[in-house]
Amino acid sequence: MKKELWNPIFGGVMIGIAMTLTFFISGRGLGVSGALTAVAAWLQNLFLPSVTQSSKYFSKLFENGANPLDDYLVFMAIGILIGSFIAGIVSGDSKIEVLKGPNISSKGRLWYALAGGVLVGYAARMARGCTSGQALVGGAELSVGSWAFMFSIFAGGFAVAYFVRRQWI
Amino acid sequence: MIGPLVKNSIISGGVNTVFAVLIGVLFGYALQRSGFTNSKKIAGVFYMKDVDVPIVMFTAIVTAAIGLWGLSLVGLIDLSKFYFLPSYLIPMVVGGLIFGVGMAVGGFCPGTSLASMVTGKIDAMVFVGGFLLGSLIFGDFYPLWEKFYNSNSNGTWRIDQLLNINVGFAVLIITLLAILGSLGMRKLQYKFWGQK
Numbered sequence: 059m060k061k062e063l064w065n066p067i068f069g070g071v072m073i074g075i076a077m078t079l080t081f082f083i084s085g086r087g088l089g090v091s092g093a094l095t096a097v098a099a100w101l102q103n104l105f106l107p108s109v110t111q112s113s114k115y116f117s118k119l120f121e122n123g124a125n126p127l128d129d130y131l132v133f134m135a136i137g138i139l140i141g142s143f144i145a146g147i148v149s150g151d152s153k154i155e156v157l158k159g160p161n162i163s164s165k166g167r168l169w170y171a172l173a174g175g176v177l178v179g180y181a182a183r184m185a186r187g188c189t190s191g192q193a194l195v196g197g198a199e200l201s202v203g204s205w206a207f208m209f210s211i212f213a214g215g216f217a218v219a220y221f222v223r224r225q226w227i
Numbered sequence: 228m229i230g231p232l233v234k235n236s237i238i239s240g241g242v243n244t245v246f247a248v249l250i251g252v253l254f255g256y257a258l259q260r261s262g263f264t265n266s267k268k269i270a271g272v273f274y275m276k277d278v279d280v281p282i283v284m285f286t287a288i289v290t291a292a293i294g295l296w297g298l299s300l301v302g303l304i305d306l307s308k309f310y311f312l313p314s315y316l317i318p319m320v321v322g323g324l325i326f327g328v329g330m331a332v333g334g335f336c337p338g339t340s341l342a343s344m345v346t347g348k349i350d351a352m353v354f355v356g357g358f359l360l361g362s363l364i365f366g367d368f369y370p371l372w373e374k375f376y377n378s379n380s381n382g383t384w385r386i387d388q389l390l391n392i393n394v395g396f397a398v399l400i401i402t403l404l405a406i407l408g409s410l411g412m413r414k415l416q417y418k419f420w421g422q423k
């Protein structure tokens with residue numbers, strides 16, 4: 059039996075409390091995309107060290123023998139994995155499956171997931187953060203750029219929703 | 228005890244890292260329990276079919292804004308030691324548009340894909356793989372967009388400075404906008420898709 063989801067207001071307050079804790083304890087915001095980019099750079103460096111360290115963008119992550127995985131956001135990402143894993147088990151939501159609308163095959167859905175991931179990965183770097191680290195944190199900081207980023211996300215999503223509706227509804 | 232704790236040397240860097248993991252656990256737990264590990268629920272917002280996602284987001288922003296500026300008001304955080312995100316207006320707008328397209332196509336953002344991956348969702352695992360690839364494309368071909376990426380450097384640029392108003396008043400405005408936005412979107416959801 060699956061447990062019911064939290065009320066969205068309650069969920070929002072809990073996430074807001076997590077954000078406030080990072081403000082008070084660490085003097086910065088939480089985030090996710092920075093951790094994933096560190097993992098990407100670290101992985102590429104295993105196989106293509108010359109490409110990674112000659113990249114003007116990635117080389118600073120390896121300066122003076124530094125390890126990009128030794129980073130605040132990477133540790134936080136480990137916590138996110140633990141927290142969601144526990145929540146998935148206790149709520150009965152955990153299951154190996156592909157979530158999709160009724161009008162698309164699982165294989166088709168996975169191609170969309172890959173393409174969406176590539177776009178979001180690129181865009182998060184261009185915007186210096188993602189929904190959590192830029193939109194939520196910057197939103198609370200009252201940052202003009204972060205608010206513009208958040209409204210642009212909704213604009214971009216609404217603009218293409220019609221063309222990918224087969225996947226969802 | 229005045230924050231930021233680690234920058235005021237009240238806690239060590241090691242303890243700060245432990246807190247990073249613990250706060251991550253709370254964040255991940257809250258994402259899963261809010262339904263954000265379900266790509267259909269996330270993409271549902273773009274059809275006004277399920278507007279829980281923006282309601283959670285608006286609530287989180289308002290809670291954290293009251294947290295940050297409230298702590299500052301009562302003198303519990305020294306904002307001179309706080310790292311404010313810098314604004315780069317046009318790169319952030321362009322990034323946001325591409326990001327939104329990617330979310331409607333892929334069904335996740337980075338945090339939700341990580342959280343969803345460990346609940347067994349294969350579409351989330353593939354999305355994370357795509358994300359790694361996308362960020363490598365950005366970094367490996369960085370010179371192609373370096374100039375644009377660094378354009379429009381506005382530094383710390385806040386709504387209260389833009390509108391030339393008091394910070395507390397700006398927090399009040401975003402709180403009211405969040406409430407009106409949440410109610411309005413819920414109303415549209417019920418109008419288009421009926422009441423659950």
